[in-house]
Amino acid sequence: MSKNKTLTKKDQMQQDKAQDGQQMLVDFTRPRTNPMANVFDGLVRFCQSRSMFMLHYCTGCGAIELPPAMTSRFDMERLGIQPMVTPRQADILLITGYVSVKTLKRIILTYEQMAAPKYVIGICSCTVNGGMYWQSYATAKVLREYLPVDIYIAGCMPRPEAIIEGLQVLMDDIKTGRAENWKRYFQNYDYYLGNQQKLFGDHWQTPTDIISEARHYDLITENTLGKHTALLEKHQAPLQALEMTLQQNRERV
Amino acid sequence: MPLVAFTVGLAMVLMLRKIAARLQRRIGPPFLQPVYDIVKLYSKDTQISHGMIHEMGIIMAVGGYIAAETLLPVPGMDGLADKGGIVTLTYLLMIPQLGLALGVGQCANPNGSIGISRALTAMLAYDIPFILVVFGMSWSYGTTNLAEMIAIQQQAGMQSWGIIQMPLLALAGLMVLPAMLGKQPFEIYVAPAEIATGPMVEMGGKFMGGLFVMQCFQLYTVGVLYTTLFLGGGENWLSFLFKIFVVVAIPMSIAFMFPRYRTEDMLRLMWKWPVLVGLLGLAVVMIQV
Numbered sequence: 001m002s003k004n005k006t007l008t009k010k011d012q013m014q015q016d017k018a019q020d021g022q023q024m025l026v027d028f029t030r031p032r033t034n035p036m037a038n039v040f041d042g043l044v045r046f047c048q049s050r051s052m053f054m055l056h057y058c059t060g061c062g063a064i065e066l067p068p069a070m071t072s073r074f075d076m077e078r079l080g081i082q083p084m085v086t087p088r089q090a091d092i093l094l095i096t097g098y099v100s101v102k103t104l105k106r107i108i109l110t111y112e113q114m115a116a117p118k119y120v121i122g123i124c125s126c127t128v129n130g131g132m133y134w135q136s137y138a139t140a141k142v143l144r145e146y147l148p149v150d151i152y153i154a155g156c157m158p159r160p161e162a163i164i165e166g167l168q169v170l171m172d173d174i175k176t177g178r179a180e181n182w183k184r185y186f187q188n189y190d191y192y193l194g195n196q197q198k199l200f201g202d203h204w205q206t207p208t209d210i211i212s213e214a215r216h217y218d219l220i221t222e223n224t225l226g227k228h229t230a231l232l233e234k235h236q237a238p239l240q241a242l243e244m245t246l247q248q249n250r251e252r253v
Numbered sequence: 254m255p256l257v258a259f260t261v262g263l264a265m266v267l268m269l270r271k272i273a274a275r276l277q278r279r280i281g282p283p284f285l286q287p288v289y290d291i292v293k294l295y296s297k298d299t300q301i302s303h304g305m306i307h308e309m310g311i312i313m314a315v316g317g318y319i320a321a322e323t324l325l326p327v328p329g330m331d332g333l334a335d336k337g338g339i340v341t342l343t344y345l346l347m348i349p350q351l352g353l354a355l356g357v358g359q360c361a362n363p364n365g366s367i368g369i370s371r372a373l374t375a376m377l378a379y380d381i382p383f384i385l386v387v388f389g390m391s392w393s394y395g396t397t398n399l400a401e402m403i404a405i406q407q408q409a410g411m412q413s414w415g416i417i418q419m420p421l422l423a424l425a426g427l428m429v430l431p432a433m434l435g436k437q438p439f440e441i442y443v444a445p446a447e448i449a450t451g452p453m454v455e456m457g458g459k460f461m462g463g464l465f466v467m468q469c470f471q472l473y474t475v476g477v478l479y480t481t482l483f484l485g486g487g488e489n490w491l492s493f494l495f496k497i498f499v500v501v502a503i504p505m506s507i508a509f510m511f512p513r514y515r516t517e518d519m520l521r522l523m524w525k526w527p528v529l530v531g532l533l534g535l536a537v538v539m540i541q542v
């Protein structure tokens with residue numbers, strides 16, 4: 001990508017400042033009047049919090065602490081947390097460590113394919129602020145500029161106890177209905193897309209149509225559409241199904 | 254009866270996961286975990302459907318088993334077992350796999366296609382010994398009626414159980430069991446790490462929930478079928494439940510002892526040993542009668 005440019009520290013600071021104003025979460029949900037409906041919602045949220053399938057897209061060194069957290073010693077399954085392998089079935093996206101620009105593209109594709117409600121957990125200091133890769137030209141520093149992160153688990157690298165503790169905080173948040181960050185992605189799509197375009201170039205496009213999806217969930221705010229989504233529409237190429245052949249068309253890959 | 258099957262199936266899923274956890278020295282999931290999973294999957298906000306056939310496939314998968322439940326006799330309730338018989342049941346047991354194949358076909362995901370072709374090949378592998386066993390048992394009891402089979406076996410206590418009378422066929426049936434359940438040495442078609450859970454790759458939300466429900470039914474069906482053919486059915490609910498849980502627990506307990514078989518190896522294995530044992534058993538049955 002020709003437009004790639006590393007962010008200077010000053011850019012970063014400005015963005016951080018702008019961010020807090022932009023990343024707001026608008027609550028559209030009507031208050032439930034029927035007491036039974038509240039009970040039902042509570043039950044559903046409880047089940048959601050007790051059964052989390054996580055997609056461990058292992059990006060960096062932090063991933064090495066996940067196997068112990070899953071197996072005999074710390075056993076995540078007793079909390080109802082299981083690894084899953086496809087984004088369609090997953091609830092949690094674990095980002096375990098530094099994210100290179102190339103990896104970030106895959107992460108965003110994966111995130112957009114997950115079924116809502118979905119949660120992102122940033123493990124490791126590298127996802128918080130770049131960590132020891134701060135000066136690297138090839139890593140995306142602050143994860144929450146590109147995706148709405150629910151929980152950060154800081155540390156270099158955090159121990160399994162810390163990971164499980166973080167997951168328990170997320171469970172509490174889901175149970176009480178506070179973990180609604182996935183709506184932020186739809187409500188502030190322009191902001192996230194803008195940051196993505198800055199990194200990947202103007203032609204950046206994912207196969208998932210976020211704007212229609214936001215319309216479907218009724219999550220359109222004034223921050224969903226903006227100059228970045230206009231740029232996307234200008235460049236957007238219609239998606240086509242890949243032709244299926246049995247010949248070796250190597251050059252297509 | 255499907256309701257009973259579902260409840261028992263949930264308990265079986267829990268039991269299997271507990272056994273697996275204990276074998277790996279873990280604590281395992283909490284008591285209601287299968288329920289949480291299913292409620293969670295059905296309550297997802299995004300339900301990605303790939304079209305009519307995708308949805309029909311899941312309905313066929315679950316519906317095939319629900320239809321099969323009505324043909325399985327449980328203590329005090331024969332359902333349609335008098336009229337259906339084991340031949341109808343054998344047909345009904347194929348519907349879920351075919352439904353799954355239809356549904357996965359429409360998802361047009363290459364991983365799913367690989368998975369389902371492996372699953373259907375696996376079905377081919379275990380169906381031949383399975384049919385041999387079914388044939389031998391109906392020959393020896395002189396009926397295809399499941400309720401009558403149970404009556405015959407309950408005449409003289411344990412002496413008249415299928416497993417005592419026809420140990421070879423029972424052994425062949427036991428070998429087929431893990432393959433029918435898609436359990437550990439034979440789970441190449443789900444292969445999470447290589448082809449992203451195969452047939453389930455595009456299933457999210459309620460579709461995956463449907464498959465979880467299907468799994469409950471599957472465990473129950475296989476357990477009850479084996480109990481009916483070889484273990485004399487159930488005299489009462491207590492012994493019945495005990496038997497079917499033991500039957501389902503056996504393949505899981507030995508599952509981790511073997512490495513995973515490739516599809517062609519599985520085909521070779523299934524067509525060699527269970528078929529051999531089954532044929533021997535069949536010969537014994539035919540000479541005896």
Ligand code: SF4
Nearest residue numbers: 097098124125126156
């Ligand atoms: S925080 Fe440390 S352990 Fe984690 S990805 Fe960065 S360098 Fe690796």
